[in-house]
Amino acid sequence: MEYVQDFRWKKGMKAEELALGLSKVGFQSVNLGRACEIMKKMKRDGAKIYLTFTSNMVTSGLRGFFAQLIELGMVDIIVTTVGGLEEDIMRAHGEKFSLGSFRADDVALHERGMNRVGNILITDESYARFEDIMSQMLKKIYEKNRRMTSPEFFREVGLMLKDKNSILYQAARKNVPIFCPAITDGALGFHLFMFQEKHPDFIIDSVREFKDIVTFTGQDDRKGIISLGGGVSKHYAILSTLISGGMDYAVYMTTASSYSGSMSGATTDEAKSWGKIKDDADAVTVIGDVSITFPLVMCRVLEELSKEKVIKGGKN
Amino acid sequence: MEYVQDFRWKKGMKAEELALGLSKVGFQSVNLGRACEIMKKMKRDGAKIYLTFTSNMVTSGLRGFFAQLIELGMVDIIVTTVGGLEEDIMRAHGEKFSLGSFRADDVALHERGMNRVGNILITDESYARFEDIMSQMLKKIYEKNRRMTSPEFFREVGLMLKDKNSILYQAARKNVPIFCPAITDGALGFHLFMFQEKHPDFIIDSVREFKDIVTFTGQDDRKGIISLGGGVSKHYAILSTLISGGMDYAVYMTTASSYSGSMSGATTDEAKSWGKIKDDADAVTVIGDVSITFPLVMCRVLEELSKEKVIKGGKN
Amino acid sequence: MEYVQDFRWKKGMKAEELALGLSKVGFQSVNLGRACEIMKKMKRDGAKIYLTFTSNMVTSGLRGFFAQLIELGMVDIIVTTVGGLEEDIMRAHGEKFSLGSFRADDVALHERGMNRVGNILITDESYARFEDIMSQMLKKIYEKNRRMTSPEFFREVGLMLKDKNSILYQAARKNVPIFCPAITDGALGFHLFMFQEKHPDFIIDSVREFKDIVTFTGQDDRKGIISLGGGVSKHYAILSTLISGGMDYAVYMTTASSYSGSMSGATTDEAKSWGKIKDDADAVTVIGDVSITFPLVMCRVLEELSKEKVIKGGKN
């Protein structure tokens, strides 16, 4: 039997101690503590780790953190949506996103060429420069391959970037495939279709892409998932392991609740009914804004795995 | 200036009167009233109406309602995810989904071959029969076309169905295209990739699909959106009108809040900063479970448009 | 086994048919259907019905509906907070509340003497007139009684009002006590303390008030609760029946989720662990904005009980 323990601040407290202290506080703090244990286990156990996130998280400063996790070897495969990857490319080319307000006057922002994502603003200029960059990249990629999957496409992009805080850059270096099942659902969609107009044999093969994720791991592989937010990224990842037996470890972190039956709010329990997560898997759902909960728990995971020499790095 | 008005029940009250009464109650009731006005306007105005929804809504009994809306001519184009379309096909072949509990024992459900979506259960048998159906359909579709978009694919499917409550059936009859930007993200994904293994020239062309939605309406068309839930369906639809000037009318209905910057929680205001919804568009966001809010408001819309002879039907 | 049923609109549809149709749709619609069954049962069964709501619901047009429910004999006892009762008095004296926006400029509103509750606005003038009204009422009440509970206090207020849409008016006529465990938590608090300055023997006896609610029903009474929103009103009501065996029927309707352990989000299940709701009670929690969900389900309840002659009225 575990008991609630009073939390106390200690001068000079480490991030790890803070997260450890919270694990006995109650409510979502306890779930965060469980998430820590499960993430450590999946790594120690040599599981293939699936990381999924939504685009807005890449708009945020979690982008550099995701890149660092790839660099540290904490992630084996990524599933996400295209908007974030576009922004990763912009940031890698020096674009900056500014901090605004959730209650901004959106018509005024539009007139000033500012596009809002919650309390973050991206300028029209950033998108214009992205168009130039992508136009050149597309030509080079097409020279190599004309029928490809999104992981193949984004690997080529990553190889053309030079920014240690870039997800695509680190993923290309570390051979971490980035699946993007709805690759046209962003500014890239416009660039792809205009490119295809001129080059009709240019194809994104989403059917083979699904085959590739399904066969990424087999029955004998241990599999773990860290799913941040919901949507297609989350579902595509858990679905992909269905025929190889489902996830052995699962951490869901989301703001969505389960009462309306949405995928974003679907719990790790619900996934067990489908066999997308194993019956006896270590699994937890943590409710809350990932911009706070994920760095808090993951810093503790990294700290403890670093002490155990399971991962190296963190000296930057 | 509009004032709060006391709501009162009246014996034998019509659904329309109920919804009208709520429009002066306050909080989300008022937003629901605004949603009604906007939806009536977009139809009267001859706008092209985009309807987007998430898969779980098709798992629910909203499926038949969506089909009816297509039948009544309330919808010109649909964007959704694949899970719901699979279930529409199952239901059209006589499968039934049972009502369970949000707090079910998911491991026990798994052992009994029951897959849970909130408080709705789908059996493994339904999925097995879906596999047989799809296997035959794929052969026929391939004979006609080897490189297609998802609206083309689902139109063929719809033509093979015979169920007035089916979304795909009604959409095929009414020439309403159904876009599905992540077509492999469901059981269909497995069937597609196995089919492609044998027929490598079978291609789902998601790049051309994006072109098709972008060119579905032009600068001169009035455009309205009814977006239920969030995710890729919602974003794909609003994005698609960006270069033709954005939506003139927009109703978002969702359970998600905007505080974490997610697409699911993004408001119609946020979309204005991007130009996905026009600056001066009539637009409202209604927070709440769509399984309740949408039929409530849409029945009033239909009733009033029916009186105005803008739509016909509703006698079944 | 119950199955999902496709919902369809029918021309001229009754509110009752709409609500009935929703009961097989899935997600919160199904919970709403269960809420209907439970509320009908509690009334037919002769249970004492506890209604609790938060102040903001009285700010809204639900105020007149609550008054009507009392008039129809659907409610035996009310627990609420004081803000709403103040507003009921204002409205009974002709004050009007206007409909505004959730995204209003609050500093501008403040300068214009407008106080915001979500998207509803109350003027400073309404509060000023309330002060005059209350000042006279307090003198009269004090002449009758100097140490009283809040239900005694509000009964006297109700007897001085003349508005069929007033909660206090109908409650006084129908002998429905209105408990208000935090009676000073509103503008009334200022008036009460200034009155007590001049009349130190004026006492609100909250300890006896608790006794009165605890003894309102006994072990042998059937008890049902309809709890709208959370907070002290909800907890005070369910706590009060703890020693007489807990509620036999319970419907919670709230926007709050259970993940942070709050009372507002606490489910009917959680209440069973405490014995505040009986182990075998018919109970359901419906998530959603009460300004929509409550009138929708309650109109069906009233319609059906009216047909059964369990209640009379509804001809206004």
Added chain:
Amino acid sequence: MEYVQDFRWKKGMKAEELALGLSKVGFQSVNLGRACEIMKKMKRDGAKIYLTFTSNMVTSGLRGFFAQLIELGMVDIIVTTVGGLEEDIMRAHGEKFSLGSFRADDVALHERGMNRVGNILITDESYARFEDIMSQMLKKIYEKNRRMTSPEFFREVGLMLKDKNSILYQAARKNVPIFCPAITDGALGFHLFMFQEKHPDFIIDSVREFKDIVTFTGQDDRKGIISLGGGVSKHYAILSTLISGGMDYAVYMTTASSYSGSMSGATTDEAKSWGKIKDDADAVTVIGDVSITFPLVMCRVLEELSKEKVIKGGKN
């Protein structure tokens, strides 16, 4: 203009560095960063600091943290509900609360005498012992005073406790009044009414209590509020400063959203329309489970104020 900054983990990272890093990440992380700045300002500025919280937070391990904040001089006045104060007394007498599951079988828990608050369990025995403790305390308190306010009552209780992790103990030592506007809304309610049965002149004077909080600060005092969760505690505190000009600083931390017009979800902006928070006040609302967000931000506040010698301590 502030920009999004990539977050990165650093080996051996301090809690303060983590929280600082998050302040440029985006979404609620940024709000958390603002909350930090505002809380530091209110303390440096010598503002009277109001802390409000809901009972469930005292059920959790935040209890010891609240006690520590009082000990450190970070809090001048508290408003809360009674359930948490009961549990503070239990814990001070050695009772332990165990960690369970949000999805527990509540009927089974009830049979085992376990009462659930989210994922925390309190035994019937703890409540039985509380009854004995309170019975003795009540006699002693009554000997001193027969008509009292809740802060007076709880001060006496605090003086009888000996536990540095107890809120009541620290508050009594530091002369921090604890207001509890609904003092009977818990197990204490039963003990109070039974005591009053024997001692009819025993009175909790809630009207004078309101006077006391209203006069706790004057027009000339700087005032700041840290409001955790919603409900009566939150409203009572902000209301109390209305006539002395409203709060100069405000941090709201809650899980509730504003879309249904509830007090729990009401933002600091909404409070400005009422004058409960000054027009030009530094104010922020942070959405998320307080069991995570509050310790994370407050540890940074303490660390930085400690370096500035504004507070002492933290060596335990």
